[in-house]
Amino acid sequence: KNEVEQSPQNLTAQEGEFITINxxxxxxxxxxxxxxxxxxxxxxxxxxxxxxxxxxxxxIATINIQEKHSSLHITASHPRDxxxxxxxxxxxxxxxxxxxxxxxVNP
Amino acid sequence: xTEVTQTPKHLVMGMTNKKSLKCEQHMGHRAMYxxxxxxxxxxxxxxxxxxxxxxINESVPxxxxxxxxxxxxxxxxxxxxxxxxxxxxxxxxxxxxxxNTYEQxxxxxxxxxxx
Numbered sequence: 458k459n460e461v462e463q464s465p466q467n468l469t470a471q472e473g474e475f476i477t478i479n480x481x482x483x484x485x486x487x488x489x490x491x492x493x494x495x496x497x498x499x500x501x502x503x504x505x506x507x508x509x510x511x512x513x514x515x516x517i518a519t520i521n522i523q524e525k526h527s528s529l530h531i532t533a534s535h536p537r538d539x540x541x542x543x544x545x546x547x548x549x550x551x552x553x554x555x556x557x558x559x560x561x562v563n564p
Numbered sequence: 565x566t567e568v569t570q571t572p573k574h575l576v577m578g579m580t581n582k583k584s585l586k587c588e589q590h591m592g593h594r595a596m597y598x599x600x601x602x603x604x605x606x607x608x609x610x611x612x613x614x615x616x617x618x619x620i621n622e623s624v625p626x627x628x629x630x631x632x633x634x635x636x637x638x639x640x641x642x643x644x645x646x647x648x649x650x651x652x653x654x655x656x657x658x659x660x661x662x663x664n665t666y667e668q669x670x671x672x673x674x675x676x677x678x679x
Contacts, residue, residue: 552607
């Protein structure tokens with residue numbers, strides 16, 4: 458059974474800081490997703506990764522398949538980045554979700 | 565258009581009511597999903613439709629009844645729900661639902677309260 462662990466569970470940062478959220482998983486996967494969810498809101502897909510690194514604006518996601526580990530980085534963080542960030546691994550049809558990281562960015 | 569829409573946004577229903585949640589996508593995706601999300605928990609998969617056929621039912625109680633009338637539309641019919649069924653119900657779609665890796669696009673969810 459795949460276990461998806463995220464760290465930290467909660468993260469508070471000052472505006473402008475560089476943020477890193479980590480995700481580790483226990484079995485081989487076909488892809489890893491980083492998702493964003495604002496309180497009470499729906500989910501937005503940020504990245505889907507099978508290998509290497511992807512960048513979109515101030516967000517960067519990396520994955521190391523051998524080490525079964527992924528990181529999400531936010532550069533120059535902003536209060537509007539405050540949300541829950543969820544790592545989810547995909548195996549066949551199914552996504553296995555981590556418990557999420559609650560990020561609060563203070564002005 | 566990379567949008568998945570869900571209606572209604574909020575729904576309050578009694579335990580004897582019958583209601584339906586609706587999900588729509590116009591991306592030509594052939595797989596659609598229903599998830600249930602309780603507060604401060606990750607989403608839990610309920611159903612997967614692939615090419616308009618139910619391919620996965622994650623042992624969901626029969627008071628939840630999914631329907632896929634066409635490739636763009638997914639419904640979730642609700643009947644005789646319990647208060648513990650109150651949650652955010654999320655719909656998602658992807659290009660296909662098989663072992664290939666396709667990104668899932670999520671809708672904004674329907675916040676359901678059962679009284």
